[in-house]
Amino acid sequence: MLFSDIRRTWMVFFAAGSMILLCGLLFVDMGKIGFPTALKLASVPTSNYLSARLSKIENSELPNFYQNCLKQPEAHQIVFAKIHKAASSTVQNILLHFALARNLSVLLPALSKGPILSQTESKIQPEKIIEYPVDKSFDILCSHVLYDTNEVRKYFTNKAVRVAIIREPMNQTLSALRYYATSFPSDGTKAGLKKHPNNPINGFLSHPDHFCSSDKDPRVSFINN
């Protein structure tokens, strides 16, 4: 249950290259003077802070790995699979600033439908996203939606870099358990906590099914997806 098929597919798909690609992407960008300048033009309130941080990084001695990243061409098409409790909102924020700085087109949910595409489905429905020219594909995806290669292919070219962060599974699980018990209690988690009030961690590990609403797909527990 902890490692659903979806999770396993994710790991195979992304594990090896993901962090390397991400670091490459970020550090490649940090090497360009245009990033902080463009941020200023875009009037992002944190631009002064970011500029200062970025020039500090540019001027510091970077290990060889990052030096080599700086020599790579900058990626402008990026599909970021946003995974719960794995620093993904932080990276989303960076990608949105990057998109502003580079005038890239971002696939975004229509505001009336909420800030995420879907937490439970992989379908990206055209009527749920902000309108875009039909003859053009997007550059950036960083809103939450369960990753599905075929769905993503409808909106992004094969050139787009696919990136995800895979966090150590036990820490991710515990972080999700804490989050969905306190900050954003879900029905499933509440039921599980009621059944295992003294030791919810052991409770979840031995009976993950107790932490799902009975009528729902286990992936919707958010703790194991």
Ligand SMILES: *[C@@H]1O[C@H](CO)[C@@H](O)[C@H](O)[C@H]1NC(C)=O
């Ligand atoms: C940003 O991109 C859009 C469409 O791709 C274009 O119409 C617009 O002129 C660009 N803006 C700038 C400042 O480059």
Ligand SMILES: *[C@@H]1O[C@H](CO)[C@@H](O)[C@H](O)[C@H]1NC(C)=O
């Ligand atoms: C898991 O979390 C613990 C406690 O926060 C931390 O010390 C440890 O380094 C983490 N392990 C991994 C592999 O991230």
